[in-house]
Amino acid sequence: MSATSSVRPGHVMSGEMAEQPAVLRRLLAEGAAPIRAVAERIAARQPRFVLLTGRGTSDNAALYAKYLLEIQLGKPCGLTSMSTTTAYEAKPDLTDCLVIAVSQSGGSPDLVASTTTAREAGATTLAVTNNPESPLALASEFHIDVLAGPEKALPATKTYTAELLALYLFVEGLRGGDGAGAAHRLPELAEGILARHEEIRQLAARYRFAERMVLTSRGYGYPTAKEAALKLMETSYIPALSYSGADLLHGPLAMVDNVSPVIAIVTDGRGGKALQPVLDRLRDRGADLVVFGPKAQVDAASAGFVLPTDGVPEELQPILEIIPLQLLAYEVTLARGQDPDAPRALAKVTETR
Known part of the structure; x- marks a missing residue:
């Protein structure tokens, strides 16, 4: 070899x-x-x-x-x-x-x-x-x-x-x-998230055959939703659509059904509270809702990952939120038989003009 x-x-x-x-x-x-x-x-x-x-x-x-x-x-x-x-x-x-x-x-x-x-x-x-x-x-x-x-x-x-x-x-x-x-505290908390890699590996199995995904959040969590969608698209090639929770209600919610995977990033703070009506609507539509956020929100979803946000200011939580979603993109890509180190048609420095 x-x-x-x-x-x-x-x-x-x-x-x-x-x-x-x-x-x-x-x-x-x-x-x-x-x-x-x-x-x-x-x-x-x-x-x-x-x-x-x-x-x-x-x-x-x-x-x-x-x-x-x-x-x-x-x-x-x-x-x-x-x-x-x-x-x-x-x-x-x-x-x-x-x-x-x-x-x-x-x-x-x-x-x-x-x-x-x-x-x-x-x-x-x-x-x-x-x-x-x-x-x-x-x-x-x-x-x-x-x-x-x-x-x-x-x-x-x-x-x-x-x-x-x-x-x-x-x-x-x-x-x-x-x-x-x-x-x-961020470095120590990041270490704790990385140590829970097996949880993410098990979660990734539900997306192995996904044809599309929707990611949503509000406030400080919205950039996390966009970055997680980008990671999923560039590594696993799954069309992953990211929306502010408010924007999701203004039309795109119509495409969500009981077989549509939805990932919600719920910050522990005002952004998470603002997202609550969106989570309620998603549950009403029978969406396969996976939550990355506080334990109470994860327990109310189909599945999820509890983020260690106790005592972490809301504005710092995105630094922790994205790490398990990076792991998810990595594991979904491997589960689909692809190599996350070699996304097709991409270069490290993109020569846009």
Whole structure:
């Protein structure tokens, strides 16, 4: 047997998922102070508006930052449409605006181009990447290194949770806080979730023959639903549709029936309470409802995974929520006879323009 054929499918993705507690510890120990320093310098400029830019997984991290900035700081925020500047050559006035570009590699040409345009248009620009020498980092006035270490698997895992934590620390810095104190339990809790891998393996069996899936959440959990759907699609190729719970009720609920798998991410807090009417409607429709959230919600569903959220602020729970869903995508892919390390038609750096 050759060395190549003896390699276990998914070993790269598995190894990088397992690194997440160490990455979170490193970011808290080595990254918190530099992030706070950047935040203080940007806060002194008093930006009136924030624009966030990203693609794929990093776009979901940017959406998480949008919730943080709007809820914690009351800052108006938007997610950019990069084609307005890269394809249509629009010339926006971004005076007194903060533009945050989030990218694992920092190498996508459209991110670099839109950030360069934003800086020329008067914006304060911040790159959040895993590569301080990347073109995006060099194009931006400020940079935050998420310190995740080299990521070789095509499905991003450790860089996503690192981006979330880095963005949380940055927003806390903008409001004059530290952030590291509230986050100090995250590495230990992440280890506990990873140790429950067998629970996820058993849960994955119900999706082996799924033809489509629906994921839903509200508030801070909505970026988790979008990221989990992305992971399922890029690894197992299952069409996975993600909706805010409110949007799900505005039409898409009609496609849910008693054979439609639905995954609900229920944050322990206001987002989870806002999702409750959606969960009730899904149960009324007889949906195969699987919940990732507090024990009471899991017990009321068809199945689920209890998240260790006691005492964890709602805004930090997405860093824990996504880990079992990463494991789920991994296990579903293996159960369907595919290799999560080798998604078809994908490259680590996507050359969008």
